[in-house]
Amino acid sequence: MPALGPTDARFLRLAYEEARTGYAEGGCPIGSALAEGERLIARGHNRRVQQGDPIAHGEMDCLRNAGRRTSYRRMTLYTSLSPCMMCTGAIIQFGIPRVVIGEDRNFAGNPDVLRARGIEVIIADDRDCIALMAQFIAENPKLWNEDIMEGD
Numbered sequence: 001m002p003a004l005g006p007t008d009a010r011f012l013r014l015a016y017e018e019a020r021t022g023y024a025e026g027g028c029p030i031g032s033a034l035a036e037g038e039r040l041i042a043r044g045h046n047r048r049v050q051q052g053d054p055i056a057h058g059e060m061d062c063l064r065n066a067g068r069r070t071s072y073r074r075m076t077l078y079t080s081l082s083p084c085m086m087c088t089g090a091i092i093q094f095g096i097p098r099v100v101i102g103e104d105r106n107f108a109g110n111p112d113v114l115r116a117r118g119i120e121v122i123i124a125d126d127r128d129c130i131a132l133m134a135q136f137i138a139e140n141p142k143l144w145n146e147d148i149m150e151g152d
Contacts, residue, residue: 028058031058063090079100
């Protein structure tokens with residue numbers, strides 16, 4: 001895992017804890033946190049299953065929990081898993097300049113799309129994030145395929 005500073009490590013851990021909460025609720029274990037410097041703005045986790053909401057991904061739940069904002073220009077979004085195209089689009093749309101990703105092994109996501117838009121992307125290669133997602137995919141392949149819109 002690349003060496004994260006204490007602030008990045010703390011907020012990525014919050015994203016992981018949110019992922020664990022989603023897993024415990026029977027949903028996809030993807031969590032997110034939004035911070036401005038040392039200050040936590042919001043946190044959230046994937047609630048697609050729990051709420052029957054197809055766009056309630058971890059990053060989207062976190063952004064929803066952050067409420068209305070006039071600017072995201074000094075914020076960092078932390079996510080346990082590399083963002084899908086929908087969440088990538090929200091990051092770009094809101095002008096979030098920095099994203100710290102727990103892992104991209106179980107799902108590659110779209111870090112190159114973010115980087116192409118000038119967004120700083122750090123992939124932490126976090127062992128806990130990798131293990132939790134791998135466990136979920138092994139236990140729930142149909143639910144995972146539904147989440148990423150693969151399969152029937």
